[in-house]
Amino acid sequence: MGDRNLKTISDILAEVSRTDDFSRKLRKLEFYVGAFEDELRKIDGFKRELPNCMRLLIDAIQRLKEEELMLFKSEGGNGRAKASNDSRERKNWMSSVQLWTTPVQYETNYLTRNQDSILHLTSRCDQEGEGNGSKFRHKEGSFMPFKKSYDVAMVEEERGGNPLRQPTAVPVHGLTVKGHFGPGRPKLHQQELEKKHRRCWSPELHDRFVDALNQLGGAQIATPKQIRGIMKVEGLTNDEVKSHLQKYRIHVRKVPTLSNPVAAHSASPQGHLCLLPRPDEEGSATGGASLEEEEEGEKTEGCVSNGGAHKHVDRNV
DNA sequence: GAGGAAATAT
DNA sequence: CATATTTCCT
Numbered sequence: 001m002g003d004r005n006l007k008t009i010s011d012i013l014a015e016v017s018r019t020d021d022f023s024r025k026l027r028k029l030e031f032y033v034g035a036f037e038d039e040l041r042k043i044d045g046f047k048r049e050l051p052n053c054m055r056l057l058i059d060a061i062q063r064l065k066e067e068e069l070m071l072f073k074s075e076g077g078n079g080r081a082k083a084s085n086d087s088r089e090r091k092n093w094m095s096s097v098q099l100w101t102t103p104v105q106y107e108t109n110y111l112t113r114n115q116d117s118i119l120h121l122t123s124r125c126d127q128e129g130e131g132n133g134s135k136f137r138h139k140e141g142s143f144m145p146f147k148k149s150y151d152v153a154m155v156e157e158e159r160g161g162n163p164l165r166q167p168t169a170v171p172v173h174g175l176t177v178k179g180h181f182g183p184g185r186p187k188l189h190q191q192e193l194e195k196k197h198r199r200c201w202s203p204e205l206h207d208r209f210v211d212a213l214n215q216l217g218g219a220q221i222a223t224p225k226q227i228r229g230i231m232k233v234e235g236l237t238n239d240e241v242k243s244h245l246q247k248y249r250i251h252v253r254k255v256p257t258l259s260n261p262v263a264a265h266s267a268s269p270q271g272h273l274c275l276l277p278r279p280d281e282e283g284s285a286t287g288g289a290s291l292e293e294e295e296e297g298e299k300t301e302g303c304v305s306n307g308g309a310h311k312h313v314d315r316n317v
Numbered sequence: 318g319a320g321g322a323a324a325t326a327t
Numbered sequence: 328c329a330t331a332t333t334t335c336c337t
Contacts, residue, residue, distance in 0.1 A: 198326070198332055223319065238318075243332060246321070 199240045208233060209244060219249050 012032050019025045201209070212230035216222035224242035231241070 196333075201331085225318065239333075242319070243334095245319095247331070 199236070199244075201244060205233065205236075206244075209241070209248075213245075213248075219245065219252055 012028075016025050016028050019028060208231045209227065212227045213219050213222050215230055216226050222245070224238050224245055227245065228236055228238055228241045
């Protein structure tokens with residue numbers, strides 16, 4: 001358990017000791033310390049919230065019991081009729097509690113830069129909870145608009161767990177009362193039962209995607225169908241690939257640095273400490289850019305022949 | 318089916 | 328509020 005952390009730490013230390021420049025060493029260390037501080041802060045948050053969650057749950061249980069009791073009494077001991085009623089109540093409070101039920105079993109693996117050791121760590125979404133961990137991640141981590149935190153990953157533990165397979169659409173009926181009650185919730189046009197699950201592009205999946213892309217000669221010429229053909233991922237639909245491609249292309253335009261379709265892709269390093277130097281906090285001027293950066297100047301832009309720039313002018317929705 | 322943009326979901 | 332993913336249109 002602590003294993004991963006130890007490894008990580010030693011990794012860091014090793015990395016630092018490998019660094020020659022003194023001030024550089026220092027900066028790296030400080031950087032990591034900051035990262036840990038951030039993490040600690042988050043844990044603190046949990047510490048504070050969890051008891052609260054527990055209280056809510058216990059509360060709910062209490063109330064449930066009380067209600068049941070009352071019903072029982074008022075019905076003269078005939079506990080049958082209340083059954084259906086009961087489940088409705090349960091739904092009710094479940095919905096108010098659900099907010100808290102997801103985030104409890106996370107395992108942060110930021111700082112994991114050891115390619116081999118993190119292969120089994122796949123950030124995945126939960127069928128319902130949806131811990132959206134998809135972010136574009138490229139060789140040097142240049143491609144990730146992470147905004148919330150570092151990489152939050154959950155350990156794939158299932159037997160034969162295929163990291164590529166998306167969380168199977170577990171049909172969680174019944175009590176799954178997703179919080180569709182907030183102010184002004186647009187009509188949910190799909191039944192709870194068969195809602196389409198958002199495709200979660202895990203790093204592994206994305207790797208495959210990029211791999212396929214490279215095989216096909218670049219993002220701008222590869223087509224969704226071809227990509228999907230190469231990826232060979234069960235359950236991956238054409239549309240999903242298309243959409244991902246769309247996003248990828250857009251991103252590549254912004255950050256052309258790594259758009260190089262050159263191969264050399266098998267075990268792309270990643271993990272790359274998704275750590276952002278905290279922007280504020282004191283006026284410390286660590287104006288340095290990201291640690292490590294790799295250039296591969298080259299744009300496979302090609303000719304963007306856009307025969308007809310058709311725009312929608314109308315839309316009847 | 319591919320591209321692209323609006324609509325939604327998180 | 329920004330992004331990611333889905334849906335709709337051409």
